Amino acid sequence: MGSMSKIGLCYCPTPTKLTTSTPLSSKLKPSLCNYNNNTNNTNNNNNNNNTLSHIQTSGLIACLRAPSAELAIGAARAALNSGIQVLEVVMSTPDVFEVGTILKAEDAKEAIKVGAKFLMSPVMIQDILLNIKDDEVLYIPGVMTPTEILTAYNAGAIIVKLYPVSALGGVEYIAALKKPFGHIPMVASQGISIGQIREYIIRGASAVVLSDAIFEEESVKQGNFDCISQRARLAASVANEAVKHRRMVQGL
Numbered sequence: 165m166g167s168m169s170k171i172g173l174c175y176c177p178t179p180t181k182l183t184t185s186t187p188l189s190s191k192l193k194p195s196l197c198n199y200n201n202n203t204n205n206t207n208n209n210n211n212n213n214n215t216l217s218h219i220q221t222s223g224l225i226a227c228l229r230a231p232s233a234e235l236a237i238g239a240a241r242a243a244l245n246s247g248i249q250v251l252e253v254v255m256s257t258p259d260v261f262e263v264g265t266i267l268k269a270e271d272a273k274e275a276i277k278v279g280a281k282f283l284m285s286p287v288m289i290q291d292i293l294l295n296i297k298d299d300e301v302l303y304i305p306g307v308m309t310p311t312e313i314l315t316a317y318n319a320g321a322i323i324v325k326l327y328p329v330s331a332l333g334g335v336e337y338i339a340a341l342k343k344p345f346g347h348i349p350m351v352a353s354q355g356i357s358i359g360q361i362r363e364y365i366i367r368g369a370s371a372v373v374l375s376d377a378i379f380e381e382e383s384v385k386q387g388n389f390d391c392i393s394q395r396a397r398l399a400a401s402v403a404n405e406a407v408k409h410r411r412m413v414q415g416l
Contacts, residue, residue: 330355
């Protein structure tokens with residue numbers, strides 16, 4: 165799986181045979197934010213900062229939706245073995261979670277219980293921000309407007325998800341928002357293609373979320389993991405080069 169630990173709702177399949185009757189969370193061995201396992205650091209803020217750092221270094225969050233646990237495992241393995249470093253598993257994936265999209269604190273607790281190291285939602289949910297402050301997870305709330313960005317940041321969010329970015333104006337919108345909010349890391353999410361990764365990252369996104377661009381629906385349904393691997397490898401390469409360019413421009 166490579167030297168860098170994978171983070172988020174990200175798992176490594178166990179060598180045991182999988183059965184459809186067993187919840188996915190018990191079939192998989194978590195490999196979540198293990199980059200600090202060799203230290204004595206127990207500060208949760210540091211853990212969140214490490215997670216944030218990994219997301220920014222990767223520049224890419226691969227968002228996986230699958231119609232079954234077995235297909236989710238195969239697709240996740242294909243992506244992770246092809247360079248994806250940050251993986252989000254949508255909570256509606258069968259046999260992974262007992263809830264759908266994270267919309268309340270109870271949903272967040274369910275995700276944390278099975279090993280999530282970061283959580284994303286389409287909107288900012290105040291209860292989640294308040295309830296996970298003492299947990300070793302990073303919460304990335306969804307925002308649309310300047311007011312929502314500042315509100316989330318003032319409430320304690322250290323990074324936000326700009327959603328739905330394509331519908332809001334795409335690259336130009338996030339570039340405009342970064343002028344007054346350059347100090348707030350932003351993830352761009354919704355409708356982004358592999359060919360747009362570089363421009364989003366160079367124009368201000370800390371990372372982009374790719375879903376169908378990597379996990380194309382028919383490829384996932386048919387178990388075409390070779391296709392997923394090819395897409396993941398290309399996306400990871402483009403994101404890596406874009407992050408390097410951004411760091412060079414910033415003099416880092």
